[in-house]
Amino acid sequence: MTMKRRALLAAGAGAGLLTACGSDTGRGGGGGAGPALSHWYHQYGEAGAEQAVKRYAAAYREADVSVQWRPGNYDQQTAAALLTDAGPDVFEGGPTLDQIQGGQVVDLTGLLDGVKDDFDPAVLAPKTYDGRIWGVPQAVDTQLLYYRKSLLEDAGVQPPATLDELVDAARELTDGKVKGLFLGNDGGAGALGGTPLYAAGLELVTDGGEVGFDDPAAARTLGRLRRLYADGSLLLGAPTDWSDPSAFLQGLTAMQWSGLWALPRVQKELGDDFGVLPFPRDGASGRPAVPVGAYGAAVSARGAHKEAAKAYVKWLWVERTDYQQDFALSYGFHIPARRSLAEKADELRTGAAADAVRFTADHGHAQPLLWTPTVQTLYQDALSRIIKDGAHPERELRTVVRKVSSELDRAKRTS
Amino acid sequence: MTGAAGTVRRRTVWFWVFVGPFALGLALFTYVPLLWSLALSFFDARNTVTPTDFVGLDNYVHVLGDDAFTDSLWTFLVFTAFIVPATYVLSLALALMVNRVRWARAFFRSVFFLPVACSYVVAALIWKMSLFNGVRFGLANTVLGWFGADPVAWLSTTDPPWYWLVIVTLRLWLQAGFYMILFLAGLQRIDPVLYEAAAVDGARPGRQVLRHITLPQLRATSVAVVLLLVVNAFQAFDEFYNLLSDARGYPPYARPPLVYLYYTALGQGQNLGVGSAGAVVLALVVAVVTVGQARWFRLGAKEARA
Numbered sequence: 001m002t003m004k005r006r007a008l009l010a011a012g013a014g015a016g017l018l019t020a021c022g023s024d025t026g027r028g029g030g031g032g033a034g035p036a037l038s039h040w041y042h043q044y045g046e047a048g049a050e051q052a053v054k055r056y057a058a059a060y061r062e063a064d065v066s067v068q069w070r071p072g073n074y075d076q077q078t079a080a081a082l083l084t085d086a087g088p089d090v091f092e093g094g095p096t097l098d099q100i101q102g103g104q105v106v107d108l109t110g111l112l113d114g115v116k117d118d119f120d121p122a123v124l125a126p127k128t129y130d131g132r133i134w135g136v137p138q139a140v141d142t143q144l145l146y147y148r149k150s151l152l153e154d155a156g157v158q159p160p161a162t163l164d165e166l167v168d169a170a171r172e173l174t175d176g177k178v179k180g181l182f183l184g185n186d187g188g189a190g191a192l193g194g195t196p197l198y199a200a201g202l203e204l205v206t207d208g209g210e211v212g213f214d215d216p217a218a219a220r221t222l223g224r225l226r227r228l229y230a231d232g233s234l235l236l237g238a239p240t241d242w243s244d245p246s247a248f249l250q251g252l253t254a255m256q257w258s259g260l261w262a263l264p265r266v267q268k269e270l271g272d273d274f275g276v277l278p279f280p281r282d283g284a285s286g287r288p289a290v291p292v293g294a295y296g297a298a299v300s301a302r303g304a305h306k307e308a309a310k311a312y313v314k315w316l317w318v319e320r321t322d323y324q325q326d327f328a329l330s331y332g333f334h335i336p337a338r339r340s341l342a343e344k345a346d347e348l349r350t351g352a353a354a355d356a357v358r359f360t361a362d363h364g365h366a367q368p369l370l371w372t373p374t375v376q377t378l379y380q381d382a383l384s385r386i387i388k389d390g391a392h393p394e395r396e397l398r399t400v401v402r403k404v405s406s407e408l409d410r411a412k413r414t415s
Numbered sequence: 416m417t418g419a420a421g422t423v424r425r426r427t428v429w430f431w432v433f434v435g436p437f438a439l440g441l442a443l444f445t446y447v448p449l450l451w452s453l454a455l456s457f458f459d460a461r462n463t464v465t466p467t468d469f470v471g472l473d474n475y476v477h478v479l480g481d482d483a484f485t486d487s488l489w490t491f492l493v494f495t496a497f498i499v500p501a502t503y504v505l506s507l508a509l510a511l512m513v514n515r516v517r518w519a520r521a522f523f524r525s526v527f528f529l530p531v532a533c534s535y536v537v538a539a540l541i542w543k544m545s546l547f548n549g550v551r552f553g554l555a556n557t558v559l560g561w562f563g564a565d566p567v568a569w570l571s572t573t574d575p576p577w578y579w580l581v582i583v584t585l586r587l588w589l590q591a592g593f594y595m596i597l598f599l600a601g602l603q604r605i606d607p608v609l610y611e612a613a614a615v616d617g618a619r620p621g622r623q624v625l626r627h628i629t630l631p632q633l634r635a636t637s638v639a640v641v642l643l644l645v646v647n648a649f650q651a652f653d654e655f656y657n658l659l660s661d662a663r664g665y666p667p668y669a670r671p672p673l674v675y676l677y678y679t680a681l682g683q684g685q686n687l688g689v690g691s692a693g694a695v696v697l698a699l700v701v702a703v704v705t706v707g708q709a710r711w712f713r714l715g716a717k718e719a720r721a
Contacts (some may be wrong), residue, residue: 075683083464083685096683102462177551185549185571190663236568237549241661252550373684381483381667388573388666 034063035305037312040081040088041067042074042295046261046332056316056323063308065090082300089303090313092138092295097369097411099298100129106299106306109133111314118338122364123294129369135296136317139327139334140342142260142292142360143191145277146245148270151178151254159275163199163224163282170233173254179235182253184242187229189384191242191257192279193291193376196221198365199278201285204379205368209412211405219393221282222386229387260356261332267352276352278359292364294337335360370411375404456691464687474692483667484693487675488700494671495648497583502644503637506591510598511629524599528592538589539657543570547581570658578659578669585654590647594640601636605629638712645708649701652677672697 041053050069057065068088070077079096081087082104095105109132112119116133120140127135145166147159155173160166170180184191194204194213200221203212228234235256238247248256249269257279266274278288297317299309316323321341328336329347335357336342348357382400385391451464456474458466478484513523530538546554549568556566569577609628618624630637652673659666665674676697680690 076681079462079683079685080681083462098462098685104462184661184663185568186661186663186666187571189666190661193663235550236571237547237553239544239548239550243662373682374686377483377664377678377684380664384667388571390574 033061035308036064036066037089037303037305037309039065039067039312040078040091041069042092043069043071044332049327049331052327052331056320056327060312060315062315063305063312065312082302085302087300087302089305089309090297090299093135093298094126094369095135095296095298097129097372100134100369101411104301105134106301106310107132107134108136108299108310108313111136111310111318115318115338118340120292120294120335120337120339120342120360120364122292122360122366123337126293126366126369127296135298136313137294137296137337138317139324140292140294140337140360141334142290142356142364143195143257144260144263144290144356144359145255145257145279146248146262146266147255147275147277148248148273149275150273155254159277160280162280162286163196163221166280167224167227167231167233170228170255171231174231174233178251179253180233180255181228182235182238182242182247182256183228184257185237186384187234187236187387188225188257189380189387192225192383193380194365194367194371195279195289195291196225196282198289198291198363199280199286200282201287203365203368205370205408209370209408211401211408213397214401214405216394217283217285219397221286222383222397223393224282225383225387226390226393230390260334263352263356264333274352276355276359278363288359288363289365290359290363292360292366294366370408372407372411375407378403378407452691452694455687456695458688460686460688460691462685462687466688470688474688475696478689478693478696483670484672484675484696486667487670487672490669490671491649491651493579494582494651495645497579498586498648499641499644501583501587502591502594503640505587506594506640507598507633509591509595510602511625513595514599514602524596527595530589530591531593533589535585535589535653536657538585539654542581542585542654543658573668576668581658582654582669585658586651589654590644594644597636597640598633601633602629605632641712642705642708645704646701649697649704 039053039057041050044050050067053069054067057067075093078088078091078093079099082091082099093099099105112133116124119137123137123140124133127133127137151173152159152169157169157172158165160169166181173180197204197213197218200217202215202218206212235247235253238252240246242257243259243262245256245258245262245266247253248258249266263276278290281287281289297313299306299313303309321338324336324338325341325345328334328341329345333347333353335348336345342348342357347353379400382391382396386393386396455464455466457469457471459468459470459473460466509527513520513527516523547569548556549566549571550556551560551566553566553569555569559566567577569581572578605628609632610624613624613628614620618627650673651671655669655671655674656665656677659669660674665678672693676690676693678684679693680687
């Protein structure tokens with residue numbers, strides 16, 4: 001009896017050890033000698049992307065790089081992992097202001113010597129803090145308004161050039177079966193974020209680090225978004241959210257706000273029967289706007305081989321332009337972060353893709369680094385209350401401006 | 416080895432062999448984090464669990480002055496006000512019915528108990544995607560369509576707040592079976608003599624018997640059920656998060672305390688100081704409510720008498 005119990009204990013301990021060793025590191029078959037580095041990516045939905053980044057890592061000779069492909073709430077996972085020694089050496093991420101100020105990521109300024117001007121300045125700006133660069137932009141993403149040409153023609157509606165025209169068009173296009181516009185199941189607060197403010201000629205944070213929308217025009221613009229909701233022109237509660245073009249493709253809506261990543265699928269299913277627009281301008285000083293953003297490759301300050309990690313990032317995201325091109329355009333659909341590459345790409349020269357590239361160049365706005373998650377939640381909550389509850393835009397914005405400016409002061413002080 | 420002292424020593428050894436790992440686990444995974452979190456609540460702890468910047472009560476001032484946090488406590492209150500009476504009545508009704516059927520009792524008991532085995536996440540996805548999606552082919556909207564009504568965007572509409580219907584029915588479906596089992600156990604412990612005596616005394620079966628025999632006899636079970644329901648309502652997270660969150664965050668309504676804390680402390684923000692302060696406040700509220708309930712039900716007094 002005792003014997004058996006002991007055997008059981010041993011077996012239990014053995015199983016524990018096995019589980020501990022059995023974690024899948026995704027090591028790429030011993031590509032390089034040198035130190036072992038782990039490189040985290042969030043899960044891209046595009047077929048082949050995972051194999052591609054593993055192929056790049058295996059081709060690196062100076063270090064043994066293992067790629068982790070992480071599904072789920074990626075930003076939360078990295079934020080938590082960076083607090084421990086088990087975190088990644090290299091990861092794609094903002095990096096966020098807290099991570100930079102907390103000394104969790106390494107200064108990468110030197111990696112871009114000589115090629116800095118080739119990176120799209122709109123996406124490099126949010127990687128820059130105190131004049132130093134903390135992440136190398138990987139590929140540019142943007143969001144656009146997709147519209148169904150045939151449905152607009154049937155309703156006698158022109159593609160909207162102003163926010164008022166968008167409100168009218170969405171109302172005209174709505175009938176029993178089809179809604180006019182899909183901005184996401186939350187009514188647009190999350191997907192649009194600061195874009196309507198840029199379209200009103202304002203900004204989230206000024207260059208001096210002050211609130212950039214303390215202006216009556218902000219309330220007027222956000223009030224027009226309420227109009228869309230109140231008119232019943234918005235598609236709500238669709239099985240997929242705004243980031244997926246399914247609602248648009250299934251004919252549940254005539255127009256949809258979605259990402260550039262959706263373009264290949266829309267093109268494949270609708271052929272020529274669609275067009276893309278930036279978010280339309282609003283008010284006298286308004287101009288069209290699209291959000292741009294890019295994951296940056298960052299190096300964790302807790303890693304054991306920081307210099308090796310920096311050398312690897314420089315190799316992959318600065319030197320290997322062939323891989324950068326392949327990563328941006330062979331699987332999903334992103335604009336290369338290097339302008340010299342974006343100009344060369346044939347896929348970006350014609351049709352809707354060319355429009356999208358033009359929008360990002362002319363009207364692209366990246367979320368400022370000072371726009372922290374706390375501030376974003378404050379603003380998004382207010383926007384949601386304006387849109388859904390019909391809360392008074394001026395009153396909501398007054399509170400937001402007050403809270404945001406104290407949070408911005410705190411963020412600037414910490415540095 | 417066969418002496419009394421040996422037996423005692425061996426017993427002590429075995430006591431620690433069996434209890435030790437659990438005591439250690441309890442200390443390591445419950446008490447250490449608890450005290451650590453208490454300490455964090457007095458520091459400016461962003462993206463770190465070993466902060467150095469002592470801020471006194473600033474985090475408490477911040478969290479209590481944050482409308483989103485106070486709103487989350489209201490959300491909890493409203494949710495409790497819906498879910499506790501609804502689950503109580505439904506599970507008691509199910510138990511009374513299942514207790515009365517003469518045939519296939521095991522079958523009915525299993526059927527009503529089965530949803531308990533379903534995960535909150537899976538159920539939330541079914542509720543969100545197929546039963547209560549906002550387009551015309553969702554189940555609820557199909558039913559509305561038969562009566563010629565327009566589709567409702569159940570989770571996106573704040574006026575009227577239809578999202579409560581989705582949240583409450585989901586939890587009701589998942590947990591009613593479990594409390595039904597508790598009530599069944601309670602019902603089976605009632606002495607049939609009492610019913611016979613009541614019948615002899617001329618009590619009418621139905622309401623009168625329920626009110627004067629069944630409910631008083633179920634008092635202990637009822638107290639346990641209500642306590643458990645309130646504590647579970649406090650811990651609500653899964654269904655709220657899975658029904659209402661999206662890639663960009665969480666809407667400003669129906670945000671219970673744990674969802675608020677999740678986004679403050681464990682989201683991209685990683686503001687562990689404010690998050691811990693919120694957790695401490697929440698723990699105090701739970702403690703006060705639980706003690707208050709126990710007093711109200713005279714839980715301790717009854718035990719002392721028995």
